Amino acid sequence: MTEFAGKIGRTAAESTPWWPEPRNRDELPPNIITIMFDDTGWSDFGCYGSEIRTPHIDALATGGLVYNNFHVTPLCSPSRASMLTGRNHHNVGMRCLSDTDTGFPNSRGRVRPDVPMLPSLLRSQGYATYMVGKWHLTPAQDITPAGPFDTWPTQCGFDRFYGFLGGCTDQFSPELYEDNHAAEPELGEGYHLSEDLTDRAMHYLREHVSFRQRDPLYLNLCFGATHAPFQVPKSYIDPYVTTFEKGWDQTRKDRLKRQIDMGLVPEGTALTPRNPEVPEWDSLDGDTRRLFTRLQACFAGFLEHTDDQIGRLVAELKRLDLFDNTIIMILSDNGASREGGPNGAVDTNSNYSGQPETVAEMLPRIDDIGGSKGPAFYPEGWAMAGNTPFRRYKQYVELGGVRSPLVVHWPLALHDRDKTRDQFLHAVDIAPTFLQLAGAPRASAFDGQSFAASFEQAAAPAPRRTQYWEMFGRRAIYADGWKAVSQHEKGDDYAGDDWRLHDLASDFSETHDLAARHPGKLKELQDLWWQEAEANDVLPLDDRTLVDIIKFRQPNGIMSAHEVTLYPGPTHVPQTSMITSSERSMEITAHFRGAVGAAEGVLISAGDGLGGYTLFIRQGALCFEHVRMGHRVGASAALDQGATTCGIRVMVNPDAGAVATLVANDRELARLVIPKVALHLSFWGLDVGRDAGLPVSTSYPPGFAFSDTVLDRVVMRFLEDTPATDTARVAEMTE
Numbered sequence: 001m002t003e004f005a006g007k008i009g010r011t012a013a014e015s016t017p018w019w020p021e022p023r024n025r026d027e028l029p030p031n032i033i034t035i036m037f038d039d040t041g042w043s044d045f046g047c048y049g050s051e052i053r054t055p056h057i058d059a060l061a062t063g064g065l066v067y068n069n070f071h072v073t074p075l076c077s078p079s080r081a082s083m084l085t086g087r088n089h090h091n092v093g094m095r096c097l098s099d100t101d102t103g104f105p106n107s108r109g110r111v112r113p114d115v116p117m118l119p120s121l122l123r124s125q126g127y128a129t130y131m132v133g134k135w136h137l138t139p140a141q142d143i144t145p146a147g148p149f150d151t152w153p154t155q156c157g158f159d160r161f162y163g164f165l166g167g168c169t170d171q172f173s174p175e176l177y178e179d180n181h182a183a184e185p186e187l188g189e190g191y192h193l194s195e196d197l198t199d200r201a202m203h204y205l206r207e208h209v210s211f212r213q214r215d216p217l218y219l220n221l222c223f224g225a226t227h228a229p230f231q232v233p234k235s236y237i238d239p240y241v242t243t244f245e246k247g248w249d250q251t252r253k254d255r256l257k258r259q260i261d262m263g264l265v266p267e268g269t270a271l272t273p274r275n276p277e278v279p280e281w282d283s284l285d286g287d288t289r290r291l292f293t294r295l296q297a298c299f300a301g302f303l304e305h306t307d308d309q310i311g312r313l314v315a316e317l318k319r320l321d322l323f324d325n326t327i328i329m330i331l332s333d334n335g336a337s338r339e340g341g342p343n344g345a346v347d348t349n350s351n352y353s354g355q356p357e358t359v360a361e362m363l364p365r366i367d368d369i370g371g372s373k374g375p376a377f378y379p380e381g382w383a384m385a386g387n388t389p390f391r392r393y394k395q396y397v398e399l400g401g402v403r404s405p406l407v408v409h410w411p412l413a414l415h416d417r418d419k420t421r422d423q424f425l426h427a428v429d430i431a432p433t434f435l436q437l438a439g440a441p442r443a444s445a446f447d448g449q450s451f452a453a454s455f456e457q458a459a460a461p462a463p464r465r466t467q468y469w470e471m472f473g474r475r476a477i478y479a480d481g482w483k484a485v486s487q488h489e490k491g492d493d494y495a496g497d498d499w500r501l502h503d504l505a506s507d508f509s510e511t512h513d514l515a516a517r518h519p520g521k522l523k524e525l526q527d528l529w530w531q532e533a534e535a536n537d538v539l540p541l542d543d544r545t546l547v548d549i550i551k552f553r554q555p556n557g558i559m560s561a562h563e564v565t566l567y568p569g570p571t572h573v574p575q576t577s578m579i580t581s582s583e584r585s586m587e588i589t590a591h592f593r594g595a596v597g598a599a600e601g602v603l604i605s606a607g608d609g610l611g612g613y614t615l616f617i618r619q620g621a622l623c624f625e626h627v628r629m630g631h632r633v634g635a636s637a638a639l640d641q642g643a644t645t646c647g648i649r650v651m652v653n654p655d656a657g658a659v660a661t662l663v664a665n666d667r668e669l670a671r672l673v674i675p676k677v678a679l680h681l682s683f684w685g686l687d688v689g690r691d692a693g694l695p696v697s698t699s700y701p702p703g704f705a706f707s708d709t710v711l712d713r714v715v716m717r718f719l720e721d722t723p724a725t726d727t728a729r730v731a732e733m734t735e
Contacts, residue, residue, distance in 0.1 A: 032327050055311070205217070230375070336382075610682055643665050
């Protein structure tokens with residue numbers, strides 16, 4: 001607190017008032033903007049060798065710096081936790097995803113409450129702080145209209161928040177939140193989440209300049225792109241079809257050549273062998289190549305569309321006279337994702353339900369890719385290409401999982417003509433860097449170190465010499481230019497793991513294994529890994545996959561409840577609650593405040609018109625519709641106006657089919673056979689007393705609200721537990 005410089009007497013007349021001198025705008029510390037992409041590979045930006053058009057990112061790279069040795073963790077929540085705390089992710093309780101609490105201190109699904117986060121630290125230096133887009137640092141059971149809110153962005157140091165709290169969402173019909181409550185954007189023709197997020201970021205900038213121009217700002221803008229579902233206007237997709245007809249093998253070769261020509265990677269850098277699960281492109285038949293090409297074109301269009309939003313943001317910074325003294329940092333949270341599997345998906349809800357389709361099943365819908373009926377995902381071969389020239393993907397500790405692009409732009413301070421920086425860096429180094437530039441005292445609790453010196457000096461030393469990684473029992477360690485990487489599968493004896501050793505000074509792409517030639521160096525790094533593990537709360541080592549971990553359904557929140565009572569109104573139950581799909585046998589009963597009479601409207605709805613279910617009353621009939629992957633079945637029956645309860649009973653068979661029975665006052669009205677239920681119907685959750693998203697049924701108008709003076713409550717009773725492996729599969733896929 002600034003010391004009072006006036007005089008305090010017994011009365012105001014005998015005293016001298018004093019006010020702190022407002023800061024001069026020209027003397028402010030830099031504004032800070034971090035832009036984080038999701039599941040974007042190291043080579044996917046144009047300035048990193050891609051064919052994909054990213055002119056706005058490339059322009060920032062040309063006017064700023066490009067780092068070729070920057071690292072993250074192999075998974076999204078841990079990387080975000082590391083960036084915002086300056087601490088290693090195990091060390092703050094985010095070993096895995098925020099969706100999951102394994103019962104150990106290193107994996108609670110939340111950043112430890114005693115660990116300050118970057119926005120709080122910057123706010124203490126007078127910064128205004130804004131969070132827009134993907135958060136994914138709140139436990140799934142805490143994402144409810146009633147909180148608890150202690151891990152939501154505005155409780156973690158951000159003044160304002162607009163975005164989504166889970167791992168991913170639909171780009172045309174997202175589940176969004178503003179500050180501490182659900183938000184309901186105007187959806188429909190022309191809406192896209194990336195544009196909406198950019199609009200809100202620009203709105204925050206305008207408000208800041210209008211009302212707080214004497215304060216610096218921090219904006220953390222985290223797009224849903226390029227995580228599945230891939231969704232973008234067709235005009236962005238079509239131009240890339242011919243570009244990627246060459247396939248993923250040639251794409252990798254072309255990208256590496258560009259990277260070498262650009263000086264991004266050293267001459268002689270080897271292209272790692274094709275990942276063993278990925279077939280040679282030329283071995284695929286024509287139909288398969290056609291589908292896979294379209295899926296990659298959709299990814300590319302999605303990325304270019306996001307780059308256009310960055311262009312809009314940069315133009316607004318210039319218009320508001322903020323551009324010159326703003327640090328813009330662009331990165332990805334992990335490597336490109338193989339979670340689309342061997343075939344990818346026209347509708348990724350199929351993969352997320354554990355019901356992937358064949359190429360033959362998807363081909364008739366190839367033109368749906370990228371639209372509201374085609375929330376797509378590419379096959380793992382294209383993820384391999386996205387990580388050129390490295391091996392493996394997200395969730396792995398090889399460079400394909402942990403090497404991220406990093407572009408830094410700051411017109412006021414970056415003037416070095418040598419644009420490429422090769423210091424070894426990690427996400428934990430970002431917070432210390434920003435705090436130093438903001439003029440804050442050094443926080444000794446950081447695991448990272450500032451790399452601000454590299455802004456001015458290409459030859460500045462790397463801030464640290466050592467960094468470890470661990471994910472699902474896979475381990476790696478970097479020290480002084482050497483890296484050791486373990487090969488580990490579930491159930492293997494850790495002591496028997498096969499380790500590779502790489503001299504990254506001469507092997508940029510981590511291709512050549514020197515373990516047999518330098519056993520002493522390998523042993524030194526293995527011992528160092530255990531030291532780092534002890535120091536950073538990595539233990540106990542846990543090689544369970546996400547599927548295994550979530551077999552132990554968390555005993556908290558409505559996800560583990562056998563009965564849930566919901567009341568009508570604006571309350572929305574998010575998809576992350578794990579009660580919004582149809583794979584469990586259940587009874588849904590609507591209770592009226594007397595007799596139903598002639599009232600009509602939606603009693604309960606989940607999902608949307610591509611995948612979901614809805615129970616509603618219309619023109620005196622009780623109706624139920626179930627939609628999976630666009631396939632719709634339904635039933636209706638006349639409803640007595642004297643009914644005080646009505647509902648649906650769904651009994652699921654072992655083959656994932658089900659029989660649904662409409663009931664009123666405990667009397668059976670009609671039956672319906674559902675060919676197949678699903679664990680992940682869509683990215684939209686559940687609403688009571690209305691259909692708040694894109695309508696599940698075409699037989700009623702949008703919303704179609706049921707009067708809450710008639711509808712009292714809706715009770716959901718789950719008659720059996722969800723198969724744990726199915727639940728876990730969805731959590732893994734939708735990370």
